Amino acid sequence: MKEGLYQIKDVFIDKNIGFKEARYQESLVHKKLIKTLGHPSRCVFTLLLYYLYGSIWDVDIEVCGGLYPLGRGDKFRLCMGKILTSDEQNMLQSGVKQLSRALGLFKFVWETAGMKGDLEVQGHLWCIGAKNKSFTYRNNMFLLHSISC
Structure with a gap:
């Protein structure tokens, strides 16, 4: 790369x-x-x-979130989220993989550009009927959130 x-x-x-x-x-x-x-x-x-x-249009993902400073130091957290329509295993895996690729791309650009500070990335998935949980995929933290009707 x-x-x-x-x-x-x-x-x-x-x-x-x-x-x-x-x-x-x-x-x-x-x-x-x-x-x-x-x-x-x-x-x-x-x-x-x-x-x-200055923009990316071939990463096809519905993203929300942003970059937040952590404390007063030089640590930052990038949060991205995706809304899923089903809590089926293959849908969750697909959503996690898409978010992981997008987070990895931003982390790579951060490191390659020589940005000051450490970047922590975090993925969020929202899904109807899912149970709230957190897990790690490729050294990135992901949180699954339930949407209730």
Whole structure:
């Protein structure tokens, strides 16, 4: 991934071009990254889009939350949440995996950008009929919250 970041550091965009031309140029950049790195890296391309546009639109997840300071030190907590429509095991696993990828991406950007302070990430899932519990997945804390009707 860090090799991919070195490839995109000198890329600039022209925001005065049309939507179709912008998408075409993005596909060319994606192909160049694949050729340079030797393998497709969707995550590096996502970082490139964030670097260029300041937003991410190919991470398809309903997210709420934010970044909060912890105490007076240099610790921060990033909270993200997702609402699920069912408490079935496969739905929960899918939600946890999506949140984990999004949290991991933000943590990677935090570390790569050399931000000061430690970042703790936390995922929240809300689901009708679920039992409140907390668990760890890939060294990240997740909390399952019940929604009552």
